[in-house]
Amino acid sequence: MHFAFDQQQLEFRAQLQAFSHREYTPGELRAAWDSPTGWSEERWRALAEMGVIGMTVPAAHGGLGMGPVDLVLLLEELGRAAAPEPVLETTLLGVPLLLAAAPTHGELVARWLARVAQGTAVLAVGTSTTAGVPGAVGADLLLLERDGEVHAVEPVAATITPRRSVDGARRPAQVLWQPSPATLLVSDAGRRGVLGALGDRAAMGTGALLVGVAERMIAMAARYATDRRQFGKPIGSFQAVKHHLADALVRVEFAKPAVYRAAWSLAEGDADASVHASMAKALASDAAVLAARTALQVHGAIGYTWEHDLHLWMKKAWALAAAWGDAAAHRARVLEAVAGA
Amino acid sequence: MDLRFRPEQERFRAEARGWLEAHAPGPGPGRGAGPLPSLDTRAGFEAHRAWERTMFEARWSVVSWPEEFGGRGAGLLEWLIFEEEYYRVQAPTRVGQNGIFLLAPTLFEFGTPEQQARFLAPMAAGDEIWCQGWSEPDAGSDLASIRSRATRRGDLWVLEGQKTWCSRGAFADWVFGLFRSDPEAERHRGLTYFLVPMDAPGVTVRPIPQLDGETGFAEVFFEGVEVPDAQVLGTVGQGWSVAMATAGSERGLSLRSPARYTEAASRLVDLYRRCAVQDPAVAARHADATARAVIDAEAYRLHTYWTATRVLDGHGVGPEASMNKIFWSETDLLVHETALALLGTEAELLDGEGRPPPWLDGFLFALAGPIYAGTNEIQRNVVAERVLGLPRA
Numbered sequence: 001m002h003f004a005f006d007q008q009q010l011e012f013r014a015q016l017q018a019f020s021h022r023e024y025t026p027g028e029l030r031a032a033w034d035s036p037t038g039w040s041e042e043r044w045r046a047l048a049e050m051g052v053i054g055m056t057v058p059a060a061h062g063g064l065g066m067g068p069v070d071l072v073l074l075l076e077e078l079g080r081a082a083a084p085e086p087v088l089e090t091t092l093l094g095v096p097l098l099l100a101a102a103p104t105h106g107e108l109v110a111r112w113l114a115r116v117a118q119g120t121a122v123l124a125v126g127t128s129t130t131a132g133v134p135g136a137v138g139a140d141l142l143l144l145e146r147d148g149e150v151h152a153v154e155p156v157a158a159t160i161t162p163r164r165s166v167d168g169a170r171r172p173a174q175v176l177w178q179p180s181p182a183t184l185l186v187s188d189a190g191r192r193g194v195l196g197a198l199g200d201r202a203a204m205g206t207g208a209l210l211v212g213v214a215e216r217m218i219a220m221a222a223r224y225a226t227d228r229r230q231f232g233k234p235i236g237s238f239q240a241v242k243h244h245l246a247d248a249l250v251r252v253e254f255a256k257p258a259v260y261r262a263a264w265s266l267a268e269g270d271a272d273a274s275v276h277a278s279m280a281k282a283l284a285s286d287a288a289v290l291a292a293r294t295a296l297q298v299h300g301a302i303g304y305t306w307e308h309d310l311h312l313w314m315k316k317a318w319a320l321a322a323a324w325g326d327a328a329a330h331r332a333r334v335l336e337a338v339a340g341a
Numbered sequence: 342m343d344l345r346f347r348p349e350q351e352r353f354r355a356e357a358r359g360w361l362e363a364h365a366p367g368p369g370p371g372r373g374a375g376p377l378p379s380l381d382t383r384a385g386f387e388a389h390r391a392w393e394r395t396m397f398e399a400r401w402s403v404v405s406w407p408e409e410f411g412g413r414g415a416g417l418l419e420w421l422i423f424e425e426e427y428y429r430v431q432a433p434t435r436v437g438q439n440g441i442f443l444l445a446p447t448l449f450e451f452g453t454p455e456q457q458a459r460f461l462a463p464m465a466a467g468d469e470i471w472c473q474g475w476s477e478p479d480a481g482s483d484l485a486s487i488r489s490r491a492t493r494r495g496d497l498w499v500l501e502g503q504k505t506w507c508s509r510g511a512f513a514d515w516v517f518g519l520f521r522s523d524p525e526a527e528r529h530r531g532l533t534y535f536l537v538p539m540d541a542p543g544v545t546v547r548p549i550p551q552l553d554g555e556t557g558f559a560e561v562f563f564e565g566v567e568v569p570d571a572q573v574l575g576t577v578g579q580g581w582s583v584a585m586a587t588a589g590s591e592r593g594l595s596l597r598s599p600a601r602y603t604e605a606a607s608r609l610v611d612l613y614r615r616c617a618v619q620d621p622a623v624a625a626r627h628a629d630a631t632a633r634a635v636i637d638a639e640a641y642r643l644h645t646y647w648t649a650t651r652v653l654d655g656h657g658v659g660p661e662a663s664m665n666k667i668f669w670s671e672t673d674l675l676v677h678e679t680a681l682a683l684l685g686t687e688a689e690l691l692d693g694e695g696r697p698p699p700w701l702d703g704f705l706f707a708l709a710g711p712i713y714a715g716t717n718e719i720q721r722n723v724v725a726e727r728v729l730g731l732p733r734a
Binding site: 264335 | 633639650731
């Protein structure tokens with residue numbers, strides 16, 4: 001039992017943190033909202049150069065051959081930065097779907113893995129349970145589930161209608177497409193556990209993003225409460241404000257180890273990995289929604305404006321809290337698993 | 342990162358489980374005479390003391406202490422494993438917990454070798470049960486405003502004043518607590534940490550019945566109580582920092598091991614399952630709360646292993662202990678409130694002897710959690726000021 005990240009993992013995070021400070025300024029984030037895809041190709045290439053994008057691609061295909069435990073801290077940082085690039089979709093979800101393909105697809109898989117590792121391909125993942133396919137706008141390959149199968153569909157073969165999300169960086173597109181023997185990547189994906197694993201990875205990874213989003217909002221609110229003065233004092237000196245923020249912080253603090261444990265269980269193929277992922281998502285979703293609500297209340301009216309940056313994170317929290325199963329859905333899964341109900 | 346236990350840790354777990362299953366009084370068949378009577382009665386207190394002695398003789402009472410004081414020199418993780426097994430068999434509440442979990446870490450840190458030799462083994466054996474003397478009638482959350490005094494007379498200290506809400510105070514043998522040794526000093530300065538036998542001349546105990554009707558705590562009066570220097574813990578005048586070490590143990594890892602909550606949560610799941618068969622509509626109404634309780638208990642367990650790893654890697658635990666205290670106390674309440682909700686109108690019923698049955702008893706106990714060891718409001722202040730860096734009032 002050693003529940004901690006190793007030096008290499010912490011250094012990777014520090015490297016990404018430095019990148020975030022430089023690249024993810026509020027101005028850049030707002031520019032992303034106004035861009036066609038919601039994210040930037042230039043940053044995508046920079047993240048790929050750093051090794052982030054190709055992290056889960058096997059070394060034989062030019063990646064780092066790492067897993068969820070290596071990635072989880074990076075996702076947390078990307079959440080903290082409100083990074084719009086679809087790293088979760090490509091690196092945590094898309095790559096393992098490519099790797100789950102039958103050996104007969106070896107050539108196609110190898111080609112896409114290499115492109116992901118080079119930073120020249122973006123993957124989007126959609127299932128029949130989600131309202132839209134996030135990241136489909138600007139994606140180079142769509143990995144789409146239908147009737148228990150996973151298909152690899154090139155954007156030219158689909159009709160992609162972008163929809164705007166409350167989080168202006170997200171483009172949960174409607175994707176119309178026809179499955180065919182030529183697009184089939186993984187047959188029997190449900191029974192083989194590929195779809196279950198996809199949902200578990202998505203829950204864990206979204207939980208990691210949410211933890212970072214939540215921590216950032218609490219930090220913003222704590223800073224604001226220290227600077228803003230009313231009644232002749234910083235508002236952060238009032239207990240009502242302190243207690244709001246302390247409660248929000250406690251919920252995030254206790255969500256984090258659950259997210260890290262879920263990452264470990266997924267990496268190890270633990271028999272309870274699904275339950276662990278659901279616990280992580282339930283805790284992280286609630287923590288982020290509480291942090292958003294708290295941060296807004298602490299900021300008061302200024303936090304309610306479009307001009308203030310808080311909403312860039314707050315809206316991400318709402319969107320991600322509902323993505324890949326909200327807290328209540330994951331709690332129901334947990335109860336079903338532990339109580340057989 | 343590796344969340345597996347090592348083979349020797351699994352062997353330790355198996356050994357603890359084997360011994361506890363064979364010896365620990367508790368519910369269920371083959372468990373001796375069943376659960377012990379309430380430790381807040383004289384007879385129950387003595388039965389719990391005897392259990393401490395049984396554990397001590399098999400060297401299970403304080404596994405993490407050095408062998409010379411009756412322990413096994415086990416590490417932090419082994420202690421957590423032991424606790425998981427202890428709660429799994431629903432073994433008796435540790436009557437000596439104020440001593441072994443709160444005072445002992447402070448004695449190891451601040452005690453002289455003579456004090457350690459004098460106090461630790463009898464504490465581990467249950468021969469001397471400790472209660473704590475922090476709060477006073479006018480000093481609760483504002484502990485630094487205590488007024489009980491220690492005055493120098495010859496080579497002795499003379500204690501005067503009154504302590505209250507002393508858990509286990511009705512039947513305990515010794516009390517540890519803070520007294521103002523410098524009448525000129527204010528607040529956190531000029532306080533000294535004393536160890537006092539409850540049968541010393543001048544000590545009077547007035548038991549206070551708690552919410553469950555039993556005398557879980559007491560007021561303790563000090564009138565001209567003479568105490569030698571050997572019973573001062575730490576430096577004279579530095580009692581506040583010594584006391585904060587004890588308080589850190591109370592809020593942090595050592596008093597509230599996660600097994601307590603994960604075990605309660607697993608009994609909650611059993612209750613939910615029965616309810617789902619007998620009255621599915623009731624179960625459905627409380628399904629989400631049940632899941633919340635299960636997940637929070639698990640989150641506390643994971644956070645504990647996360648923190649334990651930090652400690653083992655040489656990092657300290659600071660104001661984060663206050664987050665712990667908020668979380669475990671609220672988790673405890675959530676588990677028990679949910680259980681009572683599942684029980685419905687049955688929840689209010691006392692047993693044949695007029696005592697609260699386990700879930701109600703546990704609920705009454707859980708209600709104290711957000712109050713003792715520094716109210717959760719004080720903890721939120723600590724978190725806000727010392728973790729988030731917000732300005733003091």
